[in-house]
Each structure stands twice: as C-alpha cells, then as structure tokens.
Amino acid sequence: MKIMKSVFTFTTIFLLISCLGFSKKEEVAKATFVFSNTTKVAYFASGCFWCVEAIFESVEGVEEAVSGYAGGHTKKPTYQSIGTGTTGHSESVAVYYNATKVSFETLVTVFFGSHDPTTINGQHPDYGTQYRSIAFYETDEEKIIIENTISKLNKEVYNGKIATEVTKHSKFYEAESYHQDFERRNPNQGYVKAVSVPRLNKFKKKFPELLKKGIH
Numbered sequence: 001m002k003i004m005k006s007v008f009t010f011t012t013i014f015l016l017i018s019c020l021g022f023s024k025k026e027e028v029a030k031a032t033f034v035f036s037n038t039t040k041v042a043y044f045a046s047g048c049f050w051c052v053e054a055i056f057e058s059v060e061g062v063e064e065a066v067s068g069y070a071g072g073h074t075k076k077p078t079y080q081s082i083g084t085g086t087t088g089h090s091e092s093v094a095v096y097y098n099a100t101k102v103s104f105e106t107l108v109t110v111f112f113g114s115h116d117p118t119t120i121n122g123q124h125p126d127y128g129t130q131y132r133s134i135a136f137y138e139t140d141e142e143k144i145i146i147e148n149t150i151s152k153l154n155k156e157v158y159n160g161k162i163a164t165e166v167t168k169h170s171k172f173y174e175a176e177s178y179h180q181d182f183e184r185r186n187p188n189q190g191y192v193k194a195v196s197v198p199r200l201n202k203f204k205k206k207f208p209e210l211l212k213k214g215i216h
Contacts, residue, residue, distance in 0.1 A: 019048035019091075019126045019191060039063060040099045042107050043070055043136035043169050045090035046115035047123030051196045052093045054183040055114045055203050060212045061102025066094045067175040067182070071134050071165070077173055085128045092134070094172050105145050110210065111135060112153060114203045118161040125195065136169035143168075 046052050049067035056065040069077040072089030082089045095107060115123050115133065122131035137143040146166050154160045182189075183196045204211060 019050060019131075019195075036098065038098050038100045039096055040104070042095045042097065042104055042142075043092055043172055044095065044107075044111045045071060045092040045132065045134040045136075046111060046117075047091070047131050047133075048126050048191075048195070049091040049093055049175065049179065050182040050192065051123075051199045052091075052114070053181070054196060054200050056093060056095045056107070056110060058200065058204060058212060058215050059097075059102060059107070059110055059210050061100075061106075062095055062097045062212075064096045066096070067179045068092055068094060069173045069175060070136065070169065070171065071167055079176055079179065082130045083128075085130055088129070089173070090130055090132050090134050091175075092136075092172065094174075104142055105149075106210065108135065108146055108149050110203075110207070112149060112164075113206060114199070117150075117153070117164040118158055120163050133164040134167050135164055136167050138169050 044052065044056075053065040053067050056062050068091075069082055069087075069089040070092040072082070072087045074081070074087040074089065077087045077089045081087050082091070097107060117133050120132070121127055121129050123133075135146045137146055143166065150162050150164065150166070154162050183192050183200070186192050187197075204215065
C-alpha cells in the first residue's frame with residue numbers, strides 16, 4: 001500500500017509540473033492582431049512554449065508571440081505527436097516584433113538569457129528532443145548574429161558548452177489554440193505556478209531594461 005501511495009504521489013506531482021501533463025482541449029478565441037509594415041518575425045525554441053511565449057511577450061517592441069512547432073521532419077505535427085519525441089520538431093515560438101523598436105540581435109539576447117543553452121535535450125523539468133534549444137535564422141545576417149552571440153557566450157559564460165542548434169527556418173506550425181497565451185490565461189495551473197512564472201520572473205529580474213512599460 002505504501003508503495004502504491006508513493007507511485008501515485010510521484011505521478012501526481014509529475015503531472016503538475018510537466019509541460020506534457022496538460023491535455024485539456026478548450027478552444028480559445030484568437031484575437032486579431034494588426035501588424036505594421038515594420039513587423040518582422042523570428043523563431044526560437046527553448047523548452048516549454050508556454051514559458052517562452054510569455055517571456056518574449058514581456059519584451060518592448062514584441063507585438064505578439066505564437067506557440068507552435070518547428071525544426072522537424074513531419075507534416076502537421078500536433079501536441080500529442082511531438083510529445084513522442086519522434087517527429088523532430090521542438091516546441092517553438094514565432095516572435096512578431098516591430099523592427100524599429102527592438103532588433104533581432106536583442107531577441108537573440110533574450111533567447112540565450114532566458115534558458116540554459118548547454119542542455120542537450122530540454123529545460124528542467126521538461127526533457128526530450130521536443131524541448132531542445134534551437135535558434136532559427138532566415139537570412140545570412142541573422143545566422144551571423146546568432147553565431148557571434150554563441151561565440152561570445154561560449155568564451156565569457158559557458159566555457160564552450162552551448163548546445164543550441166543554429167537552424168535555417170523552413171516551416172512553422174502553429175500549435176493548438178488552447179496553448180496560445182497559456183500562462184496568462186491559466187495563472188493557477190500547477191506547471192505555470194511551479195515553472196513558468198518563476199522562469200519569467202527570473203528573466204524580468206535579469207533584463208529589466210528590456211521590459212515593456214508597466215511590466216515589473
């Protein structure tokens with residue numbers, strides 16, 4: 001009985017703190033965003049997209065961040081299929097930003113400054129290829145910015161241990177609607193309280209100069 005109770009307790013805790021532990025398929029009405037002709041988009045993957053989306057949306061100049069899947073080899077991936085770790089995709093975000101207010105280089109700084117880029121597959125407590133670190137680029141200039149940042153951080157901070165993939169962007173699949181703005185809409189959900197909010201707060205404390213007005 002004690003063994004069964006321990007297993008049950010462990011399972012319950014895991015479901016509360018794992019990004020994969022959520023399966024409620026509520027439909028969320030998507031807002032319509034009007035982007036300016038200065039809007040650009042950048043793509044990043046650095047663990048559970050609930051966390052990553054919230055971090056980028058706190059940054060001045062970012063108009064919207066959308067959760068999705070990228071970097072894989074299968075078509076039309078779903079939350080369930082990428083959870084198997086066999087699709088090649090990583091939970092990712094498309095970051096729509098006003099290029100007159102924030103630069104791609106700053107977004108790369110946000111990316112590397114908001115997760116551990118030395119882990120091969122995942123960010124605690126989420127592990128697997130679907131949580132690996134990827135910085136996507138669309139132009140040679142963006143690739144150079146990413147590579148220069150990695151070179152600098154490897155020398156000054158990570159002692160050559162950065163494992164982030166630098167990948168040419170090809171296709172972004174938007175995630176199911178119930179994942180969009182998940183952290184904001186579910187402040188009392190177990191994983192959000194235990195992982196997402198602390199990760200966001202850590203980022204805000206580290207980069208207060210990059211935050212939108214009114215965000216503390």
